[in-house]
Amino acid sequence: MKLQHLARSEMDPMAVVTRTEAAHAKQARRLAGRSDGDARAGAPRRGTLWALSAAGLITFFGIWWLAAVAQLIPAMFLPTPLAVATRFVELLAHPFAGYTLEQHLWSSLQRYLMGLALAVAIGVPLGLMMGWFRWLDYIVSPLFETLRFVAPIAWVPFAALWFGTGIGGPVLIIFAGAFAPCVVNAYRGAKQVDERLLEAARMLGASNRMIVCEVLLPGALPAVIAGLRVAAGLGWMSLVGAELIVASSGIGYMMVKGQSAINTATVMSGMIAIGMVGALIDWLLGRIEAFAMRHRRRARN
């Protein structure tokens, strides 16, 4: 299945690493030969690793700071890290491009939540039903496969044409970014539900509606939530892209204004804000995912 393959490739590779590393550690403990799953013998100690991590960060900020202080690149284009931090704090209090940083963020978040909610509300039920009703799968899949290759950001002209630049346009683009992972993961989750459960439900006389709501949805929940996480990330990225092009407020708009004023510190502050909110969203969904998995395991035992 094309869709199933796609979903697997979008899985978080870091989660896979964590999982396999845990398994490797267990195996190593059992063999009691090595305490570390390293590819090479003589694994470094914890302290060394911490020092190296610190050294990495220091190198990064050090090079940045040196390049800025030594004026290798003019301050207009590369402000010092401290200057960026100061600018960030300043933006929280003083409006730039019409609003303060948190007002820009708030208007971005509103659009984001609307677009994401719309994508989840339509995408997840559609994916589940595609997993159950074969005719729906046959009808929707070809359209979906065709439209999927249109990059979400390429919807910008039509978004502006149909819905304007206020709320509607950006929401359509976020929707375009977040919709596909919702559908694909719900579909994959529904296809993975234990065949016996479906047969049992059918034998007990469950209606189609009951099967979708009470068998497929709970069974597919981990995949749905994993899809949500991918959708949230893609949606956030699409939002930034949308706001760079069509918007009159929001964090992306602030960055564009900073760019045309050649105010690099403002642009970097916007990047920091976007990164922090994006990381926060991902962390929250990760917690929800972990909670759902734990709940499921407990229910199974």
Added chain:
Amino acid sequence: MLLAIRSIRSPRLACSLATLGATLALWYVLTSLTGVVGPSRLPAPIEVWQALLQVAGEGYADGRLDQHIVQSVKLVLYGFFTAAATGVPLGLWMGQSRRAQAFFNPIFSMLRPIPPLAWIPLAIVWLGLGDAAKVMVIWFAAFVPCVINSFAGVRNLDPALIEAAEMLGLRRAQFVREVMLPGALPMIFTGLRLSLQASWTTLVAGELIGAVRGLGHLLTQGSLDIFPAMIVVAMLSVALCGWLMTVVLGAIETRLMPWRPSR
């Protein structure tokens, strides 16, 4: 889809074709035949065809369709290959040495949450509206999945294989060539595929914001002139090129890993 068609049984194919046909028919009925949807909202199929002929023949937005496509594909390939050439080795190195991982991981996790599109304004400030800015942003977009997946590929190697290699006394170069690379290859390709998708999206966004040629520029010009048919042509070209590049990468993947069952 050529690859997909062969593997799909005929009722599915028939259904797919019927659906696509029905959609086209619906599009025709809504626009040309009844005019329920106005031409400024959604262009009629015939208008799209004319727009395609126009851009392919005399050109539109400072170039013919093939010139726009060549420009976009060229930039994507520059960015993508630089990213693969830097990202994959870094990922392999991080996967294979815990010291390298400890050094690079904090920097990497700090920069990773910033979506590639958010680098566009910075790239424009630094490098202007030319090709260099776009290649920089594409490089950044494609770099992250390359690193993460190569890293994961090495870490997911079967420990039994590593121990066997050690026991057989493989030299380091041999280990890398015979065990690590083939073992990590599937994950590396997953990374490359994601990278390519990210590159393409980023390029379109970059060209939408500012360019003198390219498919994104075609989109922008179409929307400035309120020429919906041209927008559709540009969107379809974006989709077609994205799809073609994925297919080519898939073909390379099958060639490089003949031991894996082809999809």
